[in-house]
Amino acid sequence: xxxxxxxxxxxxxxxxxxxxxxxxxxxxxxxxxxxxxxxxxxxxxxxxxxxxxxxxxxxxxxxxxxxxxxxxxxxxxxxxxxxxxxxxxxxxxxxxxxxxxxxxxxxxxxxxxxxxxxxxxxxxxxxxxxx
Ligand code: HEC
Numbered sequence: 001x002x003x004x005x006x007x008x009x010x011x012x013x014x015x016x017x018x019x020x021x022x023x024x025x026x027x028x029x030x031x032x033x034x035x036x037x038x039x040x041x042x043x044x045x046x047x048x049x050x051x052x053x054x055x056x057x058x059x060x061x062x063x064x065x066x067x068x069x070x071x072x073x074x075x076x077x078x079x080x081x082x083x084x085x086x087x088x089x090x091x092x093x094x095x096x097x098x099x100x101x102x103x104x105x106x107x108x109x110x111x112x113x114x115x116x117x118x119x120x121x122x123x124x125x126x127x128x129x130x131x
Contacts, residue, residue: 036110036113036114036117037114038110038114039110039111039112039113039114039115040114042103042107042110042111043111043114046100046103046111047098048111051097051098054118059095060092060095060097061092063115063118064118064119064120066080066115066116067115067116067117067118067119067120068119068120070116071116071119076112076116077109077112077113077116078109080108080112080115081105081108081109081111081112082105082108083097084097084100084103084108084111084112085099085100085101085103085105085108086099086101087099087100
């Protein structure tokens with residue numbers, strides 16, 4: 001009986017290892033290198049996914065579209081981290097981005113770096129049209 005239990009323990013452990021090595025974390029956003037994971041973790045803890053998804057516009061623009069729009073913009077990290085903290089509308093339409101006064105400038109910058117890292121390889125290159 002002990003052997004059987006051990007077998008299941010091993011199988012369960014293997015399943016956990018397999019699951020955690022998959023390239024997708026909780027939001028379904030692919031993990032791209034460790035440098036930007038801090039920003040992703042901060043976003044997972046915040047409410048961003050209530051309005052944003054990776055590929056499609058929900059309330060706010062898709063993170064990939066944000067990454068594309070600002071991929072050549074050297075001021076993006078500063079500008080967008082302020083926007084995360086203060087909120088506001090006008091860049092994508094009339095619906096305002098919710099303010100996040102509890103997020104520090106440093107943490108907001110990490111979030112922006114993560115979002116910008118989602119741009120398709122090749123930076124500013126326009127992506128294939130989908131619709
Ligand atoms: C209540 C809905 C909502 C939540 C929650 C939200 N956003 Fe947004 N976000 C928006 C909308 C709407 C826009 C488009 C604003 C505009 O047109 O200027 C936006 C725009 C953005 C932009 C681009 C800003 C620009 O000027 O181009 C970034 C970056 C962003 N959001 C990051 C985040 C992050 C990070 C979080 C979590 C900390 C978050 N958002 C949470 C709705 C939201």
